Amino acid sequence: MSENVHVADGINLTSTEVHCPSCGGTIGVTFDPVSNTLHCPFCGTSTKLPEPDSAPVVQELDFNAAVQRASVNWGKIKKLVECSNCGGQALYDAEQVTGACPFCGSTSVTSAAENSQIMAPAAIIPFDVPRDQAQQCWMNYLNRRHCVAKKAYECKLENITPLYLPFWTFDSYTIASYIDELHYSDFNGNHWSKYFKGVWGHNFDDLVIFASDKIYHPFISRVQTFDFEKSLPYSPEYLAGIPAERYTVGLNDAWERAKKLMPRTIEQEIRKYEKKLHGGYPLTPKYACSHYNVKFRYLLAPIYLATYKYGKNTLRVAINGQTGEACGDVPTYLLKMILLFILLGIVLLGLSVGLIYLSAQLNQRTGINLLF
Ligand SMILES: [Zn+2]
């Protein structure tokens, strides 16, 4: 194959199309595997990449400076309120009287010290689902579940509280320089490996990191699938009368989390690409990532929290304010559940008996033994 250039000690070069980190161009960008450098003929920049088997390069992004520059103007005076029961922190309009914590319903809320400036969001996903449709969203969820106790359908949601959740989103052009080992074997039982060195670029767009660390509600994480492409530039009107949860995961921590998510995508892409190009079975590549043109946004997304009474218990519900997706505590009908399990057991038993019978037949006729 023409793209395999012998480099050294059995390592071959895989040529891939990577954007120049400096000007974004692709035409004529070459990779020199010996110096591990990208050359761009268009802008003349040479970019040294970290060696694939080197320790991760600490790329300091000056988020602190970015945070300093970022706007802390929410458009209205906001008051930070903290709940002494669950620890949740939310921002309210200053004139809005706050009686209860939006997360847990406790009334022991106090104004928190406002020594820290809280960055204002750059974007917001407005509520698409009106408050009076929350009950219907919840019913839709119950209808999709099995073994729901009949009385649960009669329960009305209470304390339906709209709330904005905090997210960070990141854009990054991430380049990985890698060495991938591909395994080959033939029908005679011979095995061998080939090594390929290359670079891979992936444009991450709006990688989303939840900006709250508080585990005050069991169902928020289950309804967090927002369409971030539909976000709008932030405007204070969206927050009129609706509290916004304060971010507790800072920008730097969020970026560390984002960086841990990227390798999964990159690894899969490298393996798929190498397999397509060179056949064989690709192992997990050794690689080191560099990140270019990193941009971030602080964004708010809408949710409803609610409760309902079931017997003596108060059960909790969360509803996505953009999509209407719901999740919550569901009382189930125990007897029905047990029957379902028994039925499942019978089916599994039937299947395994059938399998044993089939393999015994196969063994008798061909001598091939599948089970032992
Ligand atoms: Zn360039």
Ligand SMILES: [Zn+2]
């Ligand atoms: Zn609370």
